[in-house]
Amino acid sequence: MAIQPVVLAWSGGKDSSLALAALRADPMVEVVALVTTITGDFDRISMHGVRRSVLEAQVSALELPLIEATIPAAASNAIYEEALATALALVRQRHPDVRNLAFGDLFLTDVRAYRERLLPPLGWTPLFPLWGLDTAALARDFIAAGYRAILTCVDTTQLGSEFAGREFDTELLGALPATVDPCGERGEFHTCVYAGPIFQHPLAVQTGARVRRDDRFEYCDVTLGIMEERREAL
Incomplete structure (x- = not known):
């Protein structure tokens, strides 16, 4: 085949x-x-x-x-x-x-x-290669596999704005309200992945300013660190 x-x-x-x-x-x-x-x-x-x-x-x-x-x-x-x-x-x-x-x-x-x-x-x-998988297990497996991610957008009608900019880690999973899907599948939050097995190397990133859009979505800026900018310039 x-x-x-x-x-x-x-x-x-x-x-x-x-x-x-x-x-x-x-x-x-x-x-x-x-x-x-x-x-x-x-x-x-x-x-x-x-x-x-x-x-x-x-x-x-x-x-x-x-x-x-x-x-x-x-x-x-x-x-x-x-x-x-x-x-x-x-x-x-x-x-x-x-x-x-x-x-x-x-x-x-x-x-x-x-x-x-x-x-x-x-x-x-x-x-749909992930369809039907248990999202709580998927979130835990993501962290256990060595992935690193930051919450870049939070829907404040479903989750507190203070979660924007947080690392997606076991501490965050424990802090999520019971109404929030561990993977944010209902749009509760979105992430930016900067390290993990799929990457040839981790990205050097840092969090920055936060902004509210449409009186609803809390965004946290993620920028490249100096070392990553140098790598991309090569």
């Missing part, structure tokens, strides 16, 4: 990191590229609020090519879908045989159904 090429929807966070690890563990799969949605107004990963410079450092440490789907702030689904279609067409130009786009979705059936409606007309099949 031929090895199956796969593209991964990369958010820079823990779920897409675990999805990449799962795909790479399958000897019949080859991840050939990453696709990331960028909010052009802020030049950051959509929803997660991660700077392009940090994204580029992640991609460099993953040794995978990146294709961007750029959208404006507060983009409609139609605008997002057009941007994604454009990005996937570019992927297809570079990798004519690829047909599968993987996501780090865990259990939200409406999100999965949306992707399953959206992609086939574009000539793509969605894959």
Whole structure:
């Protein structure tokens, strides 16, 4: 059986990191590229609020090519879908045989159904390598495997703003309210991964300013440390 090429929807966070690890563990799969949605107004990963410079450092440490789907702030689904279609067409130009786009979705059936409606007309099949896994166990395994991540965005209607900027570690898991999914699957929080088995080397990052957007989302800026900036400049 031929090895199956796969593209991964990369958010820079823990779920897409675990999805990449799962795909790479399958000897019949080859991840050939990453696709990331960028909010052009802020030049950051959509929803997660991660700077392009940090994204580029992640991609460099993953040794995978990146294709961007750029959208404006507060983009409609139609605008997002057009941007994604454009990005996937570019992927297809570079990798004519690829047909599968993987996501780090865990259990939200409406999100999965949306992707399953959206992609086939574009000539793509969605894959969900983490689907149905226990999120509490997944969060613990993520930490135990040596991954390091920072909460970059918190939905303050579901979780206190003080969690923005915290490390995703066992102490944080113990502090999460019972109503919050350990992986933030309902959008309670988003993360930026800066170290772990999938990377060739850890990223030197630091947390910075915090900002509230839409009277709801608390963002914590993550920037590259001096050593990482020097590495990226080489």
